[in-house]
Amino acid sequence: xxxxxxxxxxxxxxxxxxxxxxxxxxxxxxxxxxxxxxxxxxxxxxxxxxxxxxxxxxxxxxxxxxxxxxxxxxxxxxxxxxxxxxxxxxxxxxxxxxxxxxxxxxxxxxxxxxxxxxxxxxxxxxxxxxxxxxxxxxxxxxxxxxxxxxxxxxxxxxxxxxxxxxxxxxxxxxxxxxxxxxxxxxxxx
Numbered sequence: 001x002x003x004x005x006x007x008x009x010x011x012x013x014x015x016x017x018x019x020x021x022x023x024x025x026x027x028x029x030x031x032x033x034x035x036x037x038x039x040x041x042x043x044x045x046x047x048x049x050x051x052x053x054x055x056x057x058x059x060x061x062x063x064x065x066x067x068x069x070x071x072x073x074x075x076x077x078x079x080x081x082x083x084x085x086x087x088x089x090x091x092x093x094x095x096x097x098x099x100x101x102x103x104x105x106x107x108x109x110x111x112x113x114x115x116x117x118x119x120x121x122x123x124x125x126x127x128x129x130x131x132x133x134x135x136x137x138x139x140x141x142x143x144x145x146x147x148x149x150x151x152x153x154x155x156x157x158x159x160x161x162x163x164x165x166x167x168x169x170x171x172x173x174x175x176x177x178x179x180x181x182x183x184x185x186x187x188x189x
Contacts, residue, residue, distance in 0.1 A: 033072040068092070074106065136159045141166050
């Protein structure tokens with residue numbers, strides 16, 4: 001059985017920002033739309049390869065801005081916002097019209113979060129342009145009981161020397177009960 005790309009997206013983005021990860025169980029020729037995350041990570045400058053059914057991904061040294069269409073991958077939006085914050089320059093996320101009907105209004109929540117982080121952004125029609133600087137401010141985040149927001153904000157902690165405070169982490173139980181433990185283990189490695 002193939003692994004779930006949306007579940008590992010936060011770990012892949014975390015490694016692209018800082019570190020290296022090896023993941024087994026994913027398919028090279030996956031039909032899951034979230035596999036398109038590799039395009040954003042590659043454009044960002046992360047290095048990846050497939051070896052013996054394992055995906056190996058390591059951090060970008062360039063941290064370049066990127067352009068990505070989230071229309072068919074709305075679950076990736078929150079963590080791609082974090083990736084855009086870590087880039088140096090303006091990244092564009094398209095297809096934002098699909099974000100209102102998820103566990104939260106992900107566009108509204110992440111815009112409020114960007115403001116809390118001190119990151120400039122602009123919405124133009126069906127896209128958001130995010131001016132990344134490679135760092136964010138410490139903030140208290142209302143996750144709106146949305147597991148993808150929690151995962152993204154955990155990854156965002158890699159961009160700030162000070163802690164991010166989340167009002168909820170239990171919502172990750174919906175899709176990935178071991179996420180917090182796995183994330184902490186990976187960041188300590």
